[in-house]
Amino acid sequence: MNTSTAPAPSGTVAGDEPRRPLLRRLAETPEVGVVAACVVVFVSLALDKSTFASAVNLQGMGFDLAQYGLIAIGESLVILTGGIDLSVGALLGTSVILMSWFNVRAGLPPVLAILVTLAIAGTVGLVHGLAVTRLKMPPFVVTLVTYTVAQGVTLAITSGTSITGIGGTFSDLGQTYVAQVPLPLIIFAVVAVAAWFFLERTYAGRQVYAVGGNPEAARLAGIRGDRRVVSMYVTSSLLSAFAGILVLGRMGVGSASGVGVGWELSAIAAAVIGGVSLTGGQGRILGIVAGTVLLELINNGLTTLQINSNYTNIVLGCVLGLAITADRLRARSVARRG
Amino acid sequence: MTDTPAPAPGPGSGPGTAAGPGPAVSAASGAAQPAPAGDTAVSLRDVSKSYGPVKVLDIPSLDLVRGQIVAVVGENGAGKSTLMGVLSGTVTPTTGTIDITGQRLHPGRPDQSQALGVALVAQEFPLVGQLSVAENLLLGRRPARAASQRLGRVIVDRSGTRAEARALLAEVGVKGVDVDRPVERFPVPVRQMIEIAKAWGHRPVVLILDEPTSSLGPVEAERVLDLARAHARAGGCVLFIGHRLDEVQAVADRVLVLRTGRLVADLTPAEATEERMIREMVGAELARADLTPPPSVERTTTLSVRELTADGLGPVDLDVKAGEIVGVAGLMGSGRSRLLHTVMGAQPRTGGTVTFDGADFRPRHPADAVGAGMGLVPEDRKEQSLLPSHSVRWNVTLATLRRISTRGVLRPRSDKAHAARIVKDLGVRLHSQEQPISDLSGGNQQKAVFGRWLAAQPKLLLLDEPTRGVDVGAKAEIYSLIDAAAQDGLAVLVASSELEELLWICHRIVVMAHGRVVADIPRERFGKEVIMTAAAGSTTGALTQGKASA
Structure with missing residues (x-):
């Protein structure tokens, strides 16, 4: 019933080149599957449960989407260079605690607490980037170290308790609505557009793809790939801390329990579902955003359908499995042609 | 000497008897073996290899006898590597038959070729870098001692492996190599010697050396030549692919010259002067x-x-x-x-x-x-030039990205126009500049790479x-x-x-x-x-x- 409605809205997303037939171009756009899946899932759920498309639920999804989406974009930027960043979730959790600690215990004003935390996160990203480019350490290992240490830092600072009494600036950022639209969602949209512009419209963005696609060819073509790689790790860590601001604002307390734990896997899953190749060099922001939206729709949809939350991960895992298989099959067919 | 290590042809030693009649078992130890010199070790009949319409090897008849060092010379692409590949079973000939010590070689069976007594020392060493020297030397087989021990078939006999590895290295004349160190820590010349020792360890009848001295210094090179001589003296057959003509002259009992896949000359050492060899390799057209x-x-x-x-x-x-x-x-x-x-x-x-x-x-x-x-068109297009899964447009503009951007921003229209100009100037044949470059033919890919650089002026x-x-x-x-x-x-x-x-x-x-x-x-x-x-x-x-x- 609703499968036929799927391609129509997605056509508006990628339509500016009036040379080849629209349908043909749609079929060749790798992101079309994810976008279609989002539409199908949304329409199905909305038809089945009227509460799903209610304003309150949509706003809730908007908040979720912002926090997952920001780290998914950071994660994707790193994956595009051919690396991986396992620390995004743990770093988000640590940022939440650091900000509340600086704000409450150290008595810094919220803005200063945010800036200091961003500086710390940026430094962590810089260390990641330098370890990967200069010392040629595997990104998996480098960021795994941070993942572990960051979780430890979070626990050490809080000893398991929450930090209460944070400044109003945080909730201003994390809980405000602009014309019924959550502010975090707007921030996410701005970041996504900025990332899109960087990747598609700047030469530095193109060089990121080149480094991920074939580092040696990029080097011999005179591209300083190391700089691109380092800057992507820094951006990823900064986006984690930035998402941490929104999370802290939404919760109202600096809590160590469950914040950011395992989120890096959601971020990687969103990237892969959106068509980002784990070998690097391939993937676009449209797909990454669509991948995040799809994960959020499924997650929220299962709750709306009142399916036991213990089953959620099974469904999400299966979706990821499907996406990876589809990606592999597509890559193989490309390789065959070549 | 006590019990000589029996020729241990790998696991599954089916036709092991073929290697039996006295190949160069511990030839370097000086034991004068009854050398059945003159026996045919390798016999090729009507062997040819074609890739599509191109015939890269065409040998109507060739016999190699025991007790000789046969040098094969020729230009790049003359068919030397193909000939070796055919003998060692890694290349399947299009037509023809190959007999090794009287037994028919099934085409494309490297394991059978090895069991029949052919050992190839390749130019690029298939050594496992992380494994130790000893483990590499005995890769795919067990030390001779292991068979006599209980559980010897299952458990790795470390000391036996080490001992046999040391013995092998001593035979080929390598000293001072710690057999427990991983191979990748040794420089290329040592690795080349290890590779030779590994082949030697199979106790081959036919030892194929593919430009074995290209990475060696004069001292090691001389050792390799000595080894070849010893092997021939003990009744083995050595096929020596040479590029240094002085070495070929020094070592060969017979010189074969290949040109465009054909055997154009079969020279005795006396005939094989440097001028003659070069003339035969290059061909009549001066x-x-x-x-x-x-x-x-x-x-x-x-x-x-x-x-x-x-x-x-x-x-x-x-x-x-x-x-x-x-x-x-x-x-x-x-x-x-x-x-x-x-x-x-x-x-x-x-x-x-x-x-x-x-x-x-x-x-x-x-x-x-x-x-x-400056611009560089590197040797290996796939590894060093192309972004294989990206579009032709991305590939041709790679070196000029900064130049065509204004303050770091690329405008799609000028980007496309720039790429279209490059593609047109170079005459790259394609459907669309958005198609992946790996879809193009090799020639068009290379033209695109040239275009990338010429655009950078x-x-x-x-x-x-x-x-x-x-x-x-x-x-x-x-x-x-x-x-x-x-x-x-x-x-x-x-x-x-x-x-x-x-x-x-x-x-x-x-x-x-x-x-x-x-x-x-x-x-x-x-x-x-x-x-x-x-x-x-x-x-x-x-x-x-x-x-x-x-």
Whole structure:
């Protein structure tokens, strides 16, 4: 019933080149599957449960989407260079605690607490980037170290308790609505557009793809790939801390329990579902955003359908499995042609 | 001597008897074996190999006897590697039969070939870098001792492995190698010797050595030649693929010359003078391409290299003028690619100076070289040039991205127009510039890579094997591109293993051997013989300054 409605809205997303037939171009756009899946899932759920498309639920999804989406974009930027960043979730959790600690215990004003935390996160990203480019350490290992240490830092600072009494600036950022639209969602949209512009419209963005696609060819073509790689790790860590601001604002307390734990896997899953190749060099922001939206729709949809939350991960895992298989099959067919 | 280690042909030793009748079991230990010299070890009948319409090997009949060292010489692409591949079972011949010690070799069965007693020492060593020397030497088989022990078939016998590895290394004359260290920690010459020991460990009847001395210094090289002699004396058969003609002369009992896949000469040591071998390798057409291009208008010197050294290179002195096409000839491993990569800044330099376009030039990254006006078309298109899964547009604009952007921003329209211009200028045949570049043919891919660099309007273009894997038609187009660019004042340094190519397009050819320039040949004196003689590293005259190993 609703499968036929799927391609129509997605056509508006990628339509500016009036040379080849629209349908043909749609079929060749790798992101079309994810976008279609989002539409199908949304329409199905909305038809089945009227509460799903209610304003309150949509706003809730908007908040979720912002926090997952920001780290998914950071994660994707790193994956595009051919690396991986396992620390995004743990770093988000640590940022939440650091900000509340600086704000409450150290008595810094919220803005200063945010800036200091961003500086710390940026430094962590810089260390990641330098370890990967200069010392040629595997990104998996480098960021795994941070993942572990960051979780430890979070626990050490809080000893398991929450930090209460944070400044109003945080909730201003994390809980405000602009014309019924959550502010975090707007921030996410701005970041996504900025990332899109960087990747598609700047030469530095193109060089990121080149480094991920074939580092040696990029080097011999005179591209300083190391700089691109380092800057992507820094951006990823900064986006984690930035998402941490929104999370802290939404919760109202600096809590160590469950914040950011395992989120890096959601971020990687969103990237892969959106068509980002784990070998690097391939993937676009449209797909990454669509991948995040799809994960959020499924997650929220299962709750709306009142399916036991213990089953959620099974469904999400299966979706990821499907996406990876589809990606592999597509890559193989490309390789065959070549 | 006590019990000699029995010839232990790998696990599943089915036709092990074939290796039985006295191959060179511990030949180096001096035990004079009853050498059944004169017996046929290898017999080829009507063997040919074609790739599509191209016949790369065509041998109606060839017999190799025990007790001889047979040298095989020929130019690049003459069919030497194919012949070895056929014998060792890694290449399936299109037609014909091969008998090894009287037993029929099933085509494309490397394991059977090994069991019949063929051992190949390849140029590129298939050693497992992380495993220790001992483990590599006994890879795929067990020490002789293991069979006699309980559980010996299951459990790795470490001390036995070590002992046998040490014995093997001693036999091939390698001293001071810790057999417990991983192979990757040893330099290339040692690894080459380990590879030889590994082949030796299979107690072969037919020992195939593929340019075994190309990475060795004079002392080790002599040891390898001694080993070959010992093996032949003990009744084995050695197939020696040589590129240094002096070595071939020193070691061979018989010299086979291959040209374009055919056996063109079968010489005795007395007949095999250096001139004769080169003449047979090059062919009757006295290669002197006086067909093309106009002598360059002598202009300013674009590139001037003095005393340049790097890992495995130099010292090298070289000048390239604007509008001049200079060829770099030399054998595998002579340092052709290294020279280009060092000039480009892609390989760190250890000494010397480079003056580029009148200014001192010290690149720390290829980006510096590109910024200064150099371009490099590397040897391996797939690994070093292309973004294989990305569009033609992305590939051709890669080196000029910054230039076509305004304040870092790319505008889709000018981006596409720029790419379209490159593709059109170079005559790249494609459906759409958005298609992945891996969809194109090799020739069109290479033209796209040329387009990438010509769009950057460099002053110096470094070309490494510019027409490898390119069809004939595209080759001609690429040559005319190079020629046209040079007439516009571009300096070109082109390294190639195809002599015809260099003779065709270059104004001047420098010949490299052992990382140095050993000859500088102007167009008037072009000839394959001159180049081959210089490249083989023997007496070209005063230019060869001693053969100090690199």
